[in-house]
Amino acid sequence: MGRTLTFRIFRFNPYDEDSVSRIQEYQLEEVPRLNIFNALNLIRDDQDPTLMFDFVCRAGICGSCAMMINGRPTLACRTLTSDFSSVIELFPLPFFKLLGDLSVDTGVWFREAAERLESWIHTDEEFSVNETEKRMDNELANKIYESDRCIECGCCIAGCATANVYPDFLGAAGLNRIGRFMIDPRDERSNETWFELVSTYEGIFGCIGMMACEDVCPKSLPLLDTFAKVRRLMLGTGLSGKK
Amino acid sequence: MSQVKTELYPRAVRGGGKESGAYANARRVLIAEIISGGTGLILAIFIMGHLVLESSILLGKDTYDSVAGLLEKTLPIAQVLVFIITIAFFFHFVYASRKIPGKLSSRRKMMELGLSIKKSKGRWSQPKSDIEHKRHLETSLWIWQVRTGMTVLALGAFHLFLVMWNIFTTMGFAGEAGLAAKISTSRVESGLWILYLVLGIAVTAHFAIGLYRLAVKWVPDIWLKRKTAYIICNMLFWLFLILNIAAVMGFTGKLSLL
Numbered sequence: 172m173g174r175t176l177t178f179r180i181f182r183f184n185p186y187d188e189d190s191v192s193r194i195q196e197y198q199l200e201e202v203p204r205l206n207i208f209n210a211l212n213l214i215r216d217d218q219d220p221t222l223m224f225d226f227v228c229r230a231g232i233c234g235s236c237a238m239m240i241n242g243r244p245t246l247a248c249r250t251l252t253s254d255f256s257s258v259i260e261l262f263p264l265p266f267f268k269l270l271g272d273l274s275v276d277t278g279v280w281f282r283e284a285a286e287r288l289e290s291w292i293h294t295d296e297e298f299s300v301n302e303t304e305k306r307m308d309n310e311l312a313n314k315i316y317e318s319d320r321c322i323e324c325g326c327c328i329a330g331c332a333t334a335n336v337y338p339d340f341l342g343a344a345g346l347n348r349i350g351r352f353m354i355d356p357r358d359e360r361s362n363e364t365w366f367e368l369v370s371t372y373e374g375i376f377g378c379i380g381m382m383a384c385e386d387v388c389p390k391s392l393p394l395l396d397t398f399a400k401v402r403r404l405m406l407g408t409g410l411s412g413k414k
Numbered sequence: 415m416s417q418v419k420t421e422l423y424p425r426a427v428r429g430g431g432k433e434s435g436a437y438a439n440a441r442r443v444l445i446a447e448i449i450s451g452g453t454g455l456i457l458a459i460f461i462m463g464h465l466v467l468e469s470s471i472l473l474g475k476d477t478y479d480s481v482a483g484l485l486e487k488t489l490p491i492a493q494v495l496v497f498i499i500t501i502a503f504f505f506h507f508v509y510a511s512r513k514i515p516g517k518l519s520s521r522r523k524m525m526e527l528g529l530s531i532k533k534s535k536g537r538w539s540q541p542k543s544d545i546e547h548k549r550h551l552e553t554s555l556w557i558w559q560v561r562t563g564m565t566v567l568a569l570g571a572f573h574l575f576l577v578m579w580n581i582f583t584t585m586g587f588a589g590e591a592g593l594a595a596k597i598s599t600s601r602v603e604s605g606l607w608i609l610y611l612v613l614g615i616a617v618t619a620h621f622a623i624g625l626y627r628l629a630v631k632w633v634p635d636i637w638l639k640r641k642t643a644y645i646i647c648n649m650l651f652w653l654f655l656i657l658n659i660a661a662v663m664g665f666t667g668k669l670s671l672l
Contacts, residue, residue: 206543231544242535243547251543255445255541265527332524332553336515363432372441376447379556380631381641383531386550399634409444 173201174257178214181262184271186296190288195219198334199225207259208236211273223272225272231389236272237264244326264329266338268350277325284345288368318351318397320390327384327394330406333377340377343384344393349374350397353404362408450509451628453502458621460499462654465614468598469657471664472671473593481540482593486581492593493581500574507567514560520558528553559623565616569609576601602665614658621652 176199183192199212206225213223227233227297229248239262241255254261267275286289287315327343328334336377341349349369352358369375374400431437471478486492499543515521531550541547579599584591587600602610626647629638663669 198632238532241534241537242530243538244547251544254547256537256539268661280557290564306417332529332556334512335523335527336520353572363437366444367434367436367440370444371584372443376443377513378631381528381552381556382630383528383550383553384641386552387531388546389545392547393635395630395640396634396636399632402632405444406448 172203173203176201176210176252176255177258177386178210179215179258179260180273181216182222182272183269184223185269186271192312198238199293201252203253205252207238207240207252207261208252209257210252211247217325223270223274224276232322233275234322237277237329238326239264239329240260243308244329244387246326248315259324262327264407265408266329266331266335267325268309275325277323277328281344284341287373288341288345288349288352290348290352292355293360294357305357307356311356314380315351315355317393318347318354320329321392322390324389325388326387330383330387332381332383333379337372337377339373342374343398345387346375346378347392347394347397350401353401362404366405366408369401370409375401375405436548445520446512449505450512451631453506454510455620455628456502457499457506458625459549460495461501461617461621462650465654465657465661467617468486469664471598471661472669474670474672475599478595478598482595484593485591496574496578496581499580503570507563510563519593521560524556525557526558529556535671555623556627559620559627562616562620562623566613566620570617572609573613599665599667602662607666610662612660614662615655618651618654618658622647622654625650 174391178197179194179201181192182190182195184190187263197218199210201356204338208229211222211224212226215224224247225235225236226248234246238247238259240247240250241260244264245262250278256325263269263273263275264275264277267277267280270276283363312334321344325344331340331342334340349365352360353365371377378398382395385392388394461482461511467481470481482492503568516525528550534553535549538547579585580597581592587604588595590597626643629642629647633643660669
């Protein structure tokens with residue numbers, strides 16, 4: 172038999188007036204290849220049906236199960252209990268709106284960020300269903316894909332000290348998204364438009380450069396490269412843009 | 415039927431052009447970033463030169479005096495530089511401190527989060543998960559940059575004033591004006607060695623962290639790996655820390671390489 176794990180889980184229901192924030196302990200027998208997500212399901216099934224947490228895909232694709240695991244924001248479904256000593260501490264992600272226990276609302280923030288960044292292809296070209304798709308250079312397609320791999324789990328925002336202090340800051344997820352559209356040739360926005368959008372304290376120059384986002388990103392996105400590229404483009408545009 | 419209207423994806427709201435207020439604002443933000451980073455780079459390069467030249471005291475007072483004479487009498491570099499550096503110093507303070515959160519509770523929050531992620535490395539004993547568990551020091555390191563920055567602001571301002579005073583007047587130390595081993599030694603021996611030691615440690619830590627941050631911000635990983643930048647800046651820190659301590663000991667006459 173495996174070890175007996177102790178889970179110390181943050182409990183609080185903001186919608187229940189009688190609820191008091193507290194740490195509750197649960198014991199669980201460890202089985203081989205047990206991950207945090209499965210462990211939480213076992214606890215909910217056998218011990219406490221009121222425990223709240225999010226999950227959808229179980230495979231690190233949906234980004235729902237992000238939480239603070241032993242002090243670090245990461246995905247519960249891709250973290251094995253064998254990584255830890257027998258005590259595991261679980262907290263909800265900071266920054267986002269708490270829905271209850273380990274469940275937070277990342278969706279509203281990401282939708283708002285997408286609207287602020289207008290993260291869709293801006294083009295005057297009429298879309299025609301009958302035409303074949305335009306070809307794109309494979310190298311460029313791969314570059315765009317690297318930024319597109321973001322699953323919007325919110326780990327980078329939760330781990331970002333700047334975002335936690337300045338709630339308007341777009342954070343790594345937002346800046347990564349804008350970096351993706353900058354290199355997309357189908358987006359017809361000019362460098363001047365990008366400049367207005369990103370050369371702000373909410374955008375790239377609010378970033379202090381502590382890079383917690385890159386260190387905690389469960390998908391290992393090349394955030395540092397993307398930000399450096401965005402910064403240098405902003406520098407070039409801003410300096411050449413003299414009237 | 416063939417043409418699909420794409421009103422789901424409206425035109426850009428922004429894009430007022432170069433005359434717009436948003437554009438002017440974006441330019442202001444960029445210029446602030448350039449000033450804070452640029453003055454930081456200038457000051458970092460200056461301080462490295464400063465520490466190297468100053469440690470010529472370790473090769474004896476005559477070597478120090480000839481280096482000082484070269485910088486002061488052959489060419490009036492010191493007299494000009496002290497003003498330039500003072501201006502850069504205060505510009506750097508004003509522009510680099512704009513990102514420090516004003517509230518103590520905010521700074522505490524940052525430190526708490528930084529330490530939480532830093533310490534999590536020790537709480538993950540057997541990394542068998544798919545997710546790579548990278549080390550993260552920099553959030554708490556940045557708080558140290560703020561702390562050392564404030565130390566440098568206080569002690570550095572005093573030091574700059576003292577140097578200006580000593581370069582242009584005979585009042586004060588050793589009854590002479592200018593740069594000379596005699597004046598520097600009497601400054602250090604008058605009990606100010608503690609100031610120079612603390613200032614030296616703070617300024618070394620501050621510029622090493624600052625250079626690393628500049629590298630992280632502007633240089634992509636494919637040119638200079640973040641890890642390499644970290645190692646280089648770490649080495650710079652230890653090198654100049656030792657050099658600085660040795661120089662202070664040199665001024666008090668406790669250490670000499672000759």
